[in-house]
Amino acid sequence: MAKPLEGVRVLDMSHVIAGPLASLYLAQLGAEVIKIEAPLGGDVMRSSKGAALTDEGDTPAGFAALNAGKLSLAVDIRTPEGADTVRALARTVDVFIENFRPGVVAKYGLGYDAIREINPDVVYCSISGYGQEGEWSRRGAYDHVVQALTGMMMMSGDGDDAPPVKVGFPVVDVAVGMLGALSIVAAVHRRSREPEGQRGQYIDASMVQASLMLMYPNASSFLTHRTEPKRVGNRGYTGSPTADTYRCADGWLATAANTPAQFRKLVAVIGLEALCSDDRALDLASFNAPGGGFVIARDLPYVQQCFQDAFATRSAADMEVQLNAVGVPAARVRKLGEFLDEVQAGNGIALRTTSYRQQGGAKVRTPGLGFSYRFDGAPSTTGAPSLGQDNPALLAELGFGPDAIRSMRGEIGAAAY
Known part of the structure; x- marks a missing residue:
């Protein structure tokens, strides 16, 4: 069956969780997602192997779950040849995603203004910690640091004197990835209604903004009435005693x-x-x-x-x-595992899990995308690519000859961003 984003091409220069989760949604909804990675090691999540996972190659479960169904092009954007390759590919895409600190990709001629010059209708999404503007924009950001900054840690826990408590998983990374996917899909839909040359969009998605959206009722209450949320521990949001x-x-x-x-x-x-x-x-x-x-x-x-x-x-x-x-x-x-085992063994919830098959036959199981379509294609079962797996096909599309393709293939493992 057809998928809603078939025919949409995405160039994905993101890494770790937030950006890759955004492009995962696009890939599973039918878009062709080309993941740009550094030749040495690639996305850091390729190294996120558990102690017991010794036979996963360069696509461990954590990486595969976030990058299933994508293509991998390994090029070094620090070199003129690598940056030119990405720019050439950018001419052909509908969507461009990056989640480096503001200004990093622009140094290599891959910022929004440079890409817009060669592709005026591109939907360009920048995902960052603090947004693209302001004095803090160039700060590095990690999930628990943003939880601390935005007050999320001081909403968890019980009582004013208790120490801060973080949410126990990278909730902000996941949230900004979802918001990134939502904003991109909306911008792609807008392209179908606008004349050529006026279809482009620039999206500024940040972890800070995602954190505030997760706390939306509380943030709105403070902005409107200056009511600071109380720490209620494991009590519900309504405040009812039970x-x-x-x-x-x-x-x-x-x-x-x-x-x-x-x-x-x-x-x-x-x-x-x-x-x-x-x-x-x-x-x-x-x-x-x-x-x-x-x-x-x-x-x-x-x-x-x-x-x-x-x-x-x-x-x-x-x-x-x-x-x-x-x-x-x-x-x-x-516990999470207890819940998942119970659901899969019974009929309490119709949990539509998705399994991705890796090279060599390994299977990565995930809880799916969080929703399902009745009248559309299911998520793809194709796993995540090996580093640079699609270099030959993509470089040939761009006009590279066999010798140049072999040369760039040989550089994988010899350079890094």
């Missing part, structure tokens, strides 16, 4: 009894019905108002203690089943 996480006899349980109706169902299951008429526990006027809203505690520590005591002797697994059965969102706290 949007919380409790220790049970066999683990932990998260509940989300946000509304009065959900609260009444929860207390009926665990025998705390008296709280519904306890004016020490709840704001009863709000609790009993027609239509209602979120539950408001008058004495939060008292309410919390009531529920902590009630859950302490109960099974988290049993409570998950019982509460969901009456319409109260609840889940036993699991």
